[in-house]
Amino acid sequence: ESVGVGEAGGSPVLDGYRHMYSGKVRDLYVPIGDDGVEADDRLLLVASNRLSAYDWMMSPEIPDKGEVLTRLSLWWFDQLADLVPNHVVSTDVPDAVAGRAVVVRRLEMLKVEAIARAYLTGGGLEEYERGGSVSGVVLPEGLVDGSRLPSPVFTPTTKAPVGEHDLPMAPDEVEAELGADVAAEVSRLTRAILARGNEIAGERGILIADTKVEFGVAPDGSGGLVLADEVLTPDSSRFWPAELWEPGHPQPSFDKQFVREWLTSAESGWSRSSGEAPPELPAHVVEQTRAKYVEAYERLTGETF
Numbered sequence: 001e002s003v004g005v006g007e008a009g010g011s012p013v014l015d016g017y018r019h020m021y022s023g024k025v026r027d028l029y030v031p032i033g034d035d036g037v038e039a040d041d042r043l044l045l046v047a048s049n050r051l052s053a054y055d056w057m058m059s060p061e062i063p064d065k066g067e068v069l070t071r072l073s074l075w076w077f078d079q080l081a082d083l084v085p086n087h088v089v090s091t092d093v094p095d096a097v098a099g100r101a102v103v104v105r106r107l108e109m110l111k112v113e114a115i116a117r118a119y120l121t122g123g124g125l126e127e128y129e130r131g132g133s134v135s136g137v138v139l140p141e142g143l144v145d146g147s148r149l150p151s152p153v154f155t156p157t158t159k160a161p162v163g164e165h166d167l168p169m170a171p172d173e174v175e176a177e178l179g180a181d182v183a184a185e186v187s188r189l190t191r192a193i194l195a196r197g198n199e200i201a202g203e204r205g206i207l208i209a210d211t212k213v214e215f216g217v218a219p220d221g222s223g224g225l226v227l228a229d230e231v232l233t234p235d236s237s238r239f240w241p242a243e244l245w246e247p248g249h250p251q252p253s254f255d256k257q258f259v260r261e262w263l264t265s266a267e268s269g270w271s272r273s274s275g276e277a278p279p280e281l282p283a284h285v286v287e288q289t290r291a292k293y294v295e296a297y298e299r300l301t302g303e304t305f
């Protein structure tokens with residue numbers, strides 16, 4: 001998920017903060033006090049307007065994407081507060097990143113990408129087609145691309161180093177990494193978060209096929225699991241329009257379909273198999289994609305962006 005620092009679309013220099021880490025679409029900074037000493041209990045999590053598709057960084061950026069997804073994630077943290085505490089401290093952030101950054105508690109992050117699937121597709125479907133199970137969970141026969149699962153399945157992966165792919169973790173590997181009790185709690189919470197997400201999103205015409213969340217614990221070991229990172233956004237999850245759901249083939253993406261269809265159309269002149277970077281997105285694709293992020297936010301939260 002992480003790429004080298006200084007990727008196209010870059011990360012802003014923020015006065016009073018040290019840039020610590022760049023993911024494909026988000027960045028982490030360390031606050032620096034007036035005395036020049038770095039905070040050890042807080043971080044600044046910044047969402048960019050960058051869009052990643054087909055494992056490429058798109059250009060140009062999508063205006064307001066960072067703010068829309070930050071506000072959506074904050075709303076989900078509130079919806080889930082009865083299930084699990086979270087790392088949000090405040091939205092008192094520098095003007096340069098106003099609306100698209102959050103001050104968060106600095107945690108010790110678990111070394112597991114906590115993924116749950118409510119619908120079968122992508123890597124989960126491929127594993128199922130090989131052996132009838134996913135992450136050690138035997139599934140019913142006859143499932144196809146887009147099939148709804150009887151209940152969300154925990155399908156954790158490793159957190160791969162920069163430029164490498166995350167790898168599936170078997171249950172015993174997760175227990176070896178986290179211990180049996182914490183592994184069971186991570187599985188339970190991740191599945192509960194996705195189930196709650198689909199209860200709410202389903203009423204608003206959006207299916208959340210799968211999601212990745214991250215947990216941390218307080219550095220002093222006090223308390224239990226804390227939900228970190230972002231939660232139930234189109235960047236961390238597959239969002240599908242409910243009215244188009246039809247198992248048996250790849251589902252259209254709620255937010256990335258315009259980008260995918262243009263990139264795979266003759267008009268783009270690009271071929272995914274070429275290994276070459278995709279061309280600039282035309283303005284109409286950028287605008288339509290921005291509108292889908294705003295639509296997801298407004299449908300789910302009931303707020304006007």
Ligand SMILES: N#Cc1c(N)ncnc1-c1cnn(CCN2CCOCC2)c1
Nearest residue numbers: 022023026027087104105106107228229
């Ligand atoms: N959230 C959080 C968090 C926290 N609350 N405390 C300590 N570390 C982290 C942290 C460090 N890396 N990541 C991976 C996800 N990153 C998000 C930003 O963008 C890059 C990827 C999370």
